[in-house]
Every structure is written in C-alpha cells, then in structure tokens.
Amino acid sequence: MADEAIEVVVDDSRSTGLPAVWSPSSVNDFIKCPLAYWWKYAQGWRTAPNAVLTAGTLVHGVLEALLLLDPADRTVDAARSIYAVQAAELEPDLDARIDREQLRERAGTAMRSYFELEDPTAVDVVPDGLERKVSATIGGVDIAGTVDRIEFAVGGVRVLDYKTGAAKPQYAAAYWRQLLLYAQMLADEGTDVADIALMYLGDPARVLVRPVPPAAHARAAGDLGTAQVQRTAYDESARWEARRGALCGHCPFRSVCPAYTDRKVPVPGSSDSHRRLESVRELVLRPSRQADRDMVGDPEEVP
Numbered sequence: 106m107a108d109e110a111i112e113v114v115v116d117d118s119r120s121t122g123l124p125a126v127w128s129p130s131s132v133n134d135f136i137k138c139p140l141a142y143w144w145k146y147a148q149g150w151r152t153a154p155n156a157v158l159t160a161g162t163l164v165h166g167v168l169e170a171l172l173l174l175d176p177a178d179r180t181v182d183a184a185r186s187i188y189a190v191q192a193a194e195l196e197p198d199l200d201a202r203i204d205r206e207q208l209r210e211r212a213g214t215a216m217r218s219y220f221e222l223e224d225p226t227a228v229d230v231v232p233d234g235l236e237r238k239v240s241a242t243i244g245g246v247d248i249a250g251t252v253d254r255i256e257f258a259v260g261g262v263r264v265l266d267y268k269t270g271a272a273k274p275q276y277a278a279a280y281w282r283q284l285l286l287y288a289q290m291l292a293d294e295g296t297d298v299a300d301i302a303l304m305y306l307g308d309p310a311r312v313l314v315r316p317v318p319p320a321a322h323a324r325a326a327g328d329l330g331t332a333q334v335q336r337t338a339y340d341e342s343a344r345w346e347a348r349r350g351a352l353c354g355h356c357p358f359r360s361v362c363p364a365y366t367d368r369k370v371p372v373p374g375s376s377d378s379h380r381r382l383e384s385v386r387e388l389v390l391r392p393s394r395q396a397d398r399d400m401v402g403d404p405e406e407v408p
C-alpha cells in the first residue's frame with residue numbers, strides 16, 4: 106500500500122504532555138505515523154510485555170555482561186552461564202502473558218546467531234562502550250538514548266545495534282536512521298564515528314556495516330528538526346497526521362484509527378476510544394511519565 110496522509114482531530118484532554126527529549130526510536134515512531142506516536146507518547150499507550158521484547162532485553166543483557174569480561178574469557182560456556190543467571194533473575198517478574206517457550210526459542214536463536222557472526226574474544230570495545238547513554242542538542246532539539254555497543258574501527262569507532270530478529274527490508278530505513286542519530290550524538294561529543302552497523306541475531310544471522318559520510322549526519326539532523334517542527338504544529342492544533350502504509354497491518358491502534366474510514370470510530374483520546382484500547386491485548390497504559398523509559402522499542406518489535 107502506498108503511504109497516504111490523513112489529518113485527524115484528536116481529544117487531548119487525557120494527554121500527559123509530550124516528552125521534552127526525543128530518542129532515536131521515538132523519532133522513528135513519529136516519522137512512521139504521527140498519530141500512532143501521539144497515542145504512545147501523549148496518551149501513554151505502550152506495548153504490553155511479550156516474548157519478543159523480553160528476549161531482546163535478555164539477549165542484550167547477556168551480550169553486555171559477556172563483553173565486559175576479559176577478551177579471553179568470552180567463551181560459549183561463559184555466555185551460557187551468564188544466560189542462565191540472567192534468565193533466572195528475569196523469571197520471577199515475568200508477566201503471565203509472556204509465552205515462555207517463544208521467549209526461550211527467540212533468545213536461544215539470537216545467542217547461537219551471535220556466535221556464528223563473530224568471535225567475541227576479538228571484539229575491541231571502547232572504554233564505557235557498552236549500553237552507553239548518550240545525549241545531545243542537535244539544531245536546538247534535545248535527544249538522548251542508549252547505544253548497544255561502541256567499538257574501535259578503522260578511522261574511528263563503530264556504533265553497533267543488536268536486532269534480535271532476522272533482517273526485514275521494511276524496517277531497514279528506520280534502523281539506519283536510529284544509528285545515524287546515535288552517530289550524530291557521539292560526533293557532538295567529539296567522537297569520530299567511522300561507521301554504523303546492524304547485527305541481526307535472527308535466522309539467518311548477518312551484520313551490515315555502513316560508512317557515515319557528512320551528508321548522512323546532516324540527513325539525520327534534518328529528520329530530527331523536521332519531526333520537532335511538525336510535532337509542535339500538530340500539538341498546537343490538536344490535529345495529527347495519520348500515515349497509512351504497509352506497517353498499519355501491525356499497528357495496535359488500527360481498530361480505533363480514523364484513517365480507516367470503512368467503519369465509524371470514536372474521536373482518538375475520547376473516553377470511548379480509550380475504553381476500546383483497554384481491550385487491545387497488545388497494549389498497556391503507562392502508569393506515569395516517571396515510570397516511562399524509552400520502552401517503545403524497535404519498529405521491528407513494536408508495531
């Protein structure tokens with residue numbers, strides 16, 4: 106389906122306010138569909154706990170702990186031990202809705218894929234380069250996030266993001282944009298970023314690496330600036346753009362989205378719309394902005 110933009114009037118009376126600081130994934134959410142972004146960030150609807158997100162959290166934690174070891178100690182057995190400990194720590198708090206079997210399968214595939222793709226004893230991580238928090242003000246717009254891994258590369262550093270699934274072409278542009286925004290934040294700190302990399306820990310496993318030319322930095326900064334200007338205009342007018350496209354098929358808001366005019370739906374944000382969203386299994390209402398972290402996740406993992 107070709108992307109199609111439709112302006113939608115919303116009821117903002119339940120809004121908790123928009124975040125002052127963007128994250129790379131929230132920029133992607135906004136560009137994908139401003140109306141879905143509004144539901145997530147102004148109304149507080151989040152993806153309910155699921156096996157895919159939890160496997161991603163587990164695998165990220167295991168790889169971080171593994172690469173914190175001395176290079177010679179980063180063995181398969183060490184990874185197994187770390188996995189067992191972290192999986193056991195997760196278990197008591199796991200939501201009842203999470204399919205344990207799917208979680209184990211996805212995390213297991215990701216760990217096998219990881220060892221197929223690289224030898225961790227050869228990974229040269231920069232100091233404090235794992236799960237590094239970064240932030241910057243780019244073109245007057247604040248942005249922050251957490252980089253999975255920063256390692257030494259020829260001509261500077263490599264910024265790498267793990268994806269605990271196979272590569273899917275429909276999400277590639279958003280993933281690269283996310284990495285370019287991280288690269289831009291690091292460049293702002295004075296770090297020379299040589300390239301960016303996506304490590305897909307699915308089946309098949311693969312690593313894709315791209316250089317970061319100046320034009321790419323400029324494009325990422327431009328995307329952020331445009332998102333900020335558009336968001337302000339939508340917020341002030343309470344009219345948000347719904348971007349119908351191929352990804353709508355995975356959107357948890359579709360059943361109440363006015364862009365689908367084949368049936369009548371309540372005004373987004375109204376009590377009626379809110380009630381209907383309460384019955385969508387994939388969604389949960391964020392308790393408060395204080396409890397909010399950048400949990401919206403990847404476009405692959407969170408429709």
Ligand code: SF4
Pocket residue numbers: 137138140141347348349350352353356357358359362363364
């Ligand atoms: S169904 Fe499509 S147009 Fe509607 S909110 Fe979701 S992504 Fe946007």
